[in-house]
Amino acid sequence: ETGVTQSPTHLIKTRGQQVTLRCSSQSGHNTVSWYQQALGQGPQFIFQYYREEENGRGNFPPRFSGLQFPNYSSELNVNALELDDSALYLCASSEGAYNEKLFFGSGTQLSVL
Amino acid sequence: GQQVMQIPQYQHVQEGEDFTTYCNSSTTLSNIQWYKQRPGGHPVFLIQLVKSGEVKKQKRLTFQFGEAKKNSSLHITATQTTDVGTYFCLDRGSTLGRLYFGRGTQLTVWP
Numbered sequence: 001e002t003g004v005t006q007s008p009t010h011l012i013k014t015r016g017q018q019v020t021l022r023c024s025s026q027s028g029h030n031t032v033s034w035y036q037q038a039l040g041q042g043p044q045f046i047f048q049y050y051r052e053e054e055n056g057r058g059n060f061p062p063r064f065s066g067l068q069f070p071n072y073s074s075e076l077n078v079n080a081l082e083l084d085d086s087a088l089y090l091c092a093s094s095e096g097a098y099n100e101k102l103f104f105g106s107g108t109q110l111s112v113l
Numbered sequence: 114g115q116q117v118m119q120i121p122q123y124q125h126v127q128e129g130e131d132f133t134t135y136c137n138s139s140t141t142l143s144n145i146q147w148y149k150q151r152p153g154g155h156p157v158f159l160i161q162l163v164k165s166g167e168v169k170k171q172k173r174l175t176f177q178f179g180e181a182k183k184n185s186s187l188h189i190t191a192t193q194t195t196d197v198g199t200y201f202c203l204d205r206g207s208t209l210g211r212l213y214f215g216r217g218t219q220l221t222v223w224p
Contacts, residue, residue: 033212
């Protein structure tokens, strides 16, 4: 086990709704990154937080936003859900924001109907 | 933006056969990491390569980083059913604040 926990494990929403996903980092890790993984695809980088500041973002629209808290846990918020947002959302924590290895949580499976 | 191309997308082998997956980049990579994701699971870190021409081994797995640091490979000798899963490479650190995974190679091993 990695020590990275995500909640909830599964979620069903309807188009236009908003969702918040949560991630608890492994102890001692100050960096969290979020990914969207569609079936049969590699994880697509959404953004990364280092010491509570966003320090990198992938090609996702502004309706994907996040937070990192003083205890280094994190949230991913998605507004105005679209059908194509249905995917597995993974978070990963690491000891730093540069070349450290990633420890993944088990993910949240989001279905948008 | 930066992309890491990974091939093949799928590989089906008989148990005991070898397997190789390749990652290629059009630009020089700072370092590359490899992860394995079992069906229904999450990616798990395997190895990191940093130096030009680096070769690392983990039992039946051999990882290579190209001399120009633009490509990498993962080779599994004598596959076993426990090797089943999807193998991803990750461009980690080439672009500050960006993490690019390859599309992955899904390995199926027939007993």
